[in-house]
Amino acid sequence: MPSDLPAALADVRTLLLDAEHLVRAVAAGRRRGVEAPAAERVEVRPVALRSGPHLQLVSRTGPVVSTRNAPLGEEAAAAVDELLAQPFGNLHVETATEVVQLRVTKKGEAQLHRSATSRRGVEPAGPQAHDRPKQRLVDPEDPLFRVLGAGGDKRRQVDAFVRQLAPLAPRALEAGPERELRAVDLGCGNAYLTFAAHRWLAGRAAQDGRTLRTVGVDVRDDVVARSRGLAEEAELGGLAFATGTIAAAEPFDGEAPDVVLALHACDTATDEALARAVRWQAPVVLAAPCCHHDVQRQIVEGTGGPAAAGPLVRHAILRERFADVLTDALRSLVLQLLGYRVEVVEFVDSRHTPRNALLRAVRTGSAPRPELLAEFDELTAAWGVEPALARMLAPELAAVRTGLGATA
Ligand SMILES: C[S@@+](CC[C@H](N)C(=O)[O-])C[C@H]1O[C@@H](n2cnc3c(N)ncnc32)[C@H](O)[C@@H]1O
Structure with a gap:
C-alpha cells in the first residue's frame, strides 16, 4: 500500500540515526520526472574512528567515490537530512532486526516494505564495535x-x-x-x-x-x-x-x-x-x-x-x-x-x-x-x-x- 512519503522518510531517518542497531543502508536510483540526485548511490554505515563513533556516508558517481564521516549527534543528523532531501528512488536499510525498503512510486508516494532480517547471528556494526x-x-x-x-x-x-x-x-x-x-x-x-x-x-x-x-x-x-x-x-x-x-x-x-x-x-x-x-x-x-x-x-x-x-x-x-x-x-x-x-x-x-x-x-x-x-x-x-x-x-x-x- 502506498503511503505518505514524508512520514516514510521520517521512519527511515529514525533508523539511520539509530547507530547502535543500524547495519547499513543504501540510497540509490532516481525518482521519475525529477532531477537526479547528486550521487548515483550513497552507502551509510556506523563506524568507529579513533575520534569516536561516526556515521559514514560513501557516495559514488561513476568511478568517483567520496567519503564523509559525520560524528554521531547533530552532524550525523544533518548529513542524514541532506541525504534524505535528495530525490533518491530507493532506500534500503538493514538493521539488527529488520530490513526496510522504501521505493518512491511514479506518483511520488512511498511503497514501504519491512521484513525481519535474514542476517541471524550478525551483530550491527555499531559505532563502538572496534572499541568494546x-x-x-x-x-x-x-x-x-x-x-x-x-x-x-x-x-x-x-x-x-x-x-x-x-x-x-x-x-x-x-x-x-x-x-x-x-x-x-x-x-x-x-x-x-x-x-x-x-x-x-x-x-x-x-x-x-x-x-x-x-x-x-x-x-x-x-x-x-x-x-x-x-x-x-x-x-x-x-x-x-x-x-x-x-x-x-x-x-x-x-x-x-x-x-x-x-x-x-x-x-x-x-x-x-x-x-x-x-x-x-x-x-x-x-x-x-x-x-x-x-x-x-x-x-x-x-x-x-x-x-x-x-x-x-x-x-x-x-x-x-x-x-x-x-x-x-x-x-x-x-x-x-x-x-x-x-x-x-x-x-x-x-x-x-x-x-x-x-x-x-x-x-x-x-x-x-x-x-x-x-x-x-x-x-x-x-x-x-x-x-x-x-x-x-x-x-x-x-x-x-x-x-x-x-x-x-
Ligand atoms: C604470512 S603467513 C599467514 C598465516 C595466517 N593465514 C595468518 O594470517 O596468520 C602465510 C602462510 O601460508 C603458507 N603458505 C605459503 N604458500 C603456501 C602454499 N603454496 N601452500 C600452502 N601453504 C602455503 C606459509 O607456510 C605460511 O604459514
Whole structure:
C-alpha cells in the first residue's frame, strides 16, 4: 500500500540515526520526472574512528567515490537530512532486526516494505564495535587466544575478517540442513583465523541446526602439528589441520567446501587459494592478499606499461603499491568472469596491518560479461602481464572466451 512519503522518510531517518542497531543502508536510483540526485548511490554505515563513533556516508558517481564521516549527534543528523532531501528512488536499510525498503512510486508516494532480517547471528556494526570487546564477533578475551598466543593486532585482524564473513554466512548455509557445513583456511600458518572462524561459524551453523567441519591447510609441518595440538587443548570439535600445498588441497576428501578463507597467503599462494575456490565452486570466498611479487616482477621485466603511465611505476614504492592494485583488480575480474560477485574492501584499519584489502566473493554462477573480458584483456595487454590467477585458471578462462566468441 502506498503511503505518505514524508512520514516514510521520517521512519527511515529514525533508523539511520539509530547507530547502535543500524547495519547499513543504501540510497540509490532516481525518482521519475525529477532531477537526479547528486550521487548515483550513497552507502551509510556506523563506524568507529579513533575520534569516536561516526556515521559514514560513501557516495559514488561513476568511478568517483567520496567519503564523509559525520560524528554521531547533530552532524550525523544533518548529513542524514541532506541525504534524505535528495530525490533518491530507493532506500534500503538493514538493521539488527529488520530490513526496510522504501521505493518512491511514479506518483511520488512511498511503497514501504519491512521484513525481519535474514542476517541471524550478525551483530550491527555499531559505532563502538572496534572499541568494546563485548561487541566483537570474536571476543579478544577468549581464552582461545591465550592458548594460541595471538597478539592484539592479530586478534583485531581476525575479528575484522570474521566480521566480513558474517553477512555471507547465510549464503554458505544455503546447501540445507541435511549436511555439515565445511570451511577451509588455506595457508593457515599459526591458524589464529582458522580457530576464530571455526569458533564463530560453528555457533552460526548451530543456529540452523548444522554442524561445521573446518580444516586449516599449510605447507609447513611444524605449524600444522602445533595447531593440531592446540585444537586438542582447546577441545574444539570439528577442527582439523592438514599439511600440503594449497594447489593440491583436498581437505574434505573430494567434497567441496562451502567457505574458503585465506589470510595473507604469500604472493601467489593467494592465487592458488582463489583458483582452488573457483574449481570447488565454493559459494563464499574471502581472501586478504599478502605481498604481490608476481605482477610487480612482470612490470619490471616487461615494457613497464603504457608510456604515459611511466610515473606510476618509476619509483619502487609506487611500483609496489601499483602492482598490488593491478593484481587485485585483475583477480577481481577473473573471479567475476568465472561466476563470482566480488567486492574488494578494506577489512581492518591499516594500523593493524598494511595488508588490509580483502577480496570478498560470492558465487552467483552468472554468465560472463563481455565488457569484463575486454577490461581484463586491455589491462593485461597494456601492462604486458599475465597474472598468476589467469595462468592457473587458463582452461576456465579459455572456455569463457569460447563462450563469448572472443579470441585469446
Ligand atoms: C604470512 S603467513 C599467514 C598465516 C595466517 N593465514 C595468518 O594470517 O596468520 C602465510 C602462510 O601460508 C603458507 N603458505 C605459503 N604458500 C603456501 C602454499 N603454496 N601452500 C600452502 N601453504 C602455503 C606459509 O607456510 C605460511 O604459514
